Amino acid sequence: MKKNKPQKPKKTPFDRYAHYIEAVQSVEHDVELYRDLFKQARRKEPRFLREDFCGTHALSCEWVKLHRDNRAIALDLDPEPLEYGRTHAETTLNTSQHSRLQVFQRNVLSQTEATDLIVAGNFSYFIFKQRAQLLAYFKKARESLKPGLGMLILDVAGGSSMIEHGVERRTIRSKELGKYTYIWECVSFDPVTHDAKFAIHFELPQGKTGKRRVRNAFTYDWRLWSIPELKEILMEAGFKSTAVFWDTAKSNSDEKYEIVEKGANHEAWIAYVTGLA
Numbered sequence: 001m002k003k004n005k006p007q008k009p010k011k012t013p014f015d016r017y018a019h020y021i022e023a024v025q026s027v028e029h030d031v032e033l034y035r036d037l038f039k040q041a042r043r044k045e046p047r048f049l050r051e052d053f054c055g056t057h058a059l060s061c062e063w064v065k066l067h068r069d070n071r072a073i074a075l076d077l078d079p080e081p082l083e084y085g086r087t088h089a090e091t092t093l094n095t096s097q098h099s100r101l102q103v104f105q106r107n108v109l110s111q112t113e114a115t116d117l118i119v120a121g122n123f124s125y126f127i128f129k130q131r132a133q134l135l136a137y138f139k140k141a142r143e144s145l146k147p148g149l150g151m152l153i154l155d156v157a158g159g160s161s162m163i164e165h166g167v168e169r170r171t172i173r174s175k176e177l178g179k180y181t182y183i184w185e186c187v188s189f190d191p192v193t194h195d196a197k198f199a200i201h202f203e204l205p206q207g208k209t210g211k212r213r214v215r216n217a218f219t220y221d222w223r224l225w226s227i228p229e230l231k232e233i234l235m236e237a238g239f240k241s242t243a244v245f246w247d248t249a250k251s252n253s254d255e256k257y258e259i260v261e262k263g264a265n266h267e268a269w270i271a272y273v274t275g276l277a
């Protein structure tokens with residue numbers, strides 16, 4: 001009689017986007033922050049957002065939920081995250097919200113209908129390593145903003161944690177995905193070119209005591225642009241003015257982004273550079 005082979009424990013499929021969205025993004029917070037930065041600069045509420053490098057376009061979906069008059073255009077080149085967004089974030093929208101969202105598989109270098117706000121989130125524009133490429137992107141973005149009203153928001157990160165090799169680990173506990181570890185690695189930094197490589201890994205519990213490691217779930221090959229470089233290139237691209245929003249909150253648990261002329265050094269900081277069209 002044939003003996004039954006011992007069954008290997010079944011691997012549940014790993015959903016890298018679900019883990020990314022939960023561990024990295026906080027779209028409910030971000031839509032309010034972007035709206036508030038715009039209001040500080042323009043003394044008006046923005047209604048029309050273009051989300052560049054949108055990936056799963058969770059931010060745009062949240063934007064059309066934020067107000068019944070809000071509209072969003074979302075652009076990304078890669079059909080895979082766009083499809084993920086169609087079958088996930090978009091399914092949380094009602095008919096009215098859905099009718100105010102347009103998603104395009106398109107290069108961010110394309111001009112679109114003019115919007116109030118363009119956001120290039122999670123440092124995605126760091127993909128442009130040459131000054132001429134970044135300038136071309138900023139020019140197209142400016143042409144896709146309403147003159148005298150539009151605003152481009154770029155997040156920018158810095159500090160020693162962005163240039164020294166190392167990992168940051170965070171335990172995430174969620175209803176949907178359970179407990180797992182998110183790992184952000186600064187893989188390398190070249191001080192001559194400012195080329196910088198980063199990776200996101202995950203560790204998931206497996207069986208009673210085991211661990212499943214998902215290495216390089218996402219990898220990034222970027223140029224680390226500095227705030228003064230971004231401001232100069234924005235002005236060259238025709239923006240009328242630029243500003244830097246820095247977190248001036250006294251405690252680490254609070255957040256208060258205000259326009260500053262100087263910032264306080266820190267091992268890991270995130271700021272927002274804006275250009276007014």
Ligand SMILES: C[S@@+](CC[C@H](N)C(=O)[O-])C[C@H]1O[C@@H](n2cnc3c(N)ncnc32)[C@H](O)[C@@H]1O
Binds near residue numbers: 052075077123
């Ligand atoms: C780091 S992901 C960011 C996704 C999302 N914005 C977020 O906050 O998590 C970068 C995205 O940019 C897209 N991308 C890269 N170059 C692009 C380009 N020239 N035009 C449009 N999308 C681009 C990639 O396909 C990828 O989905």
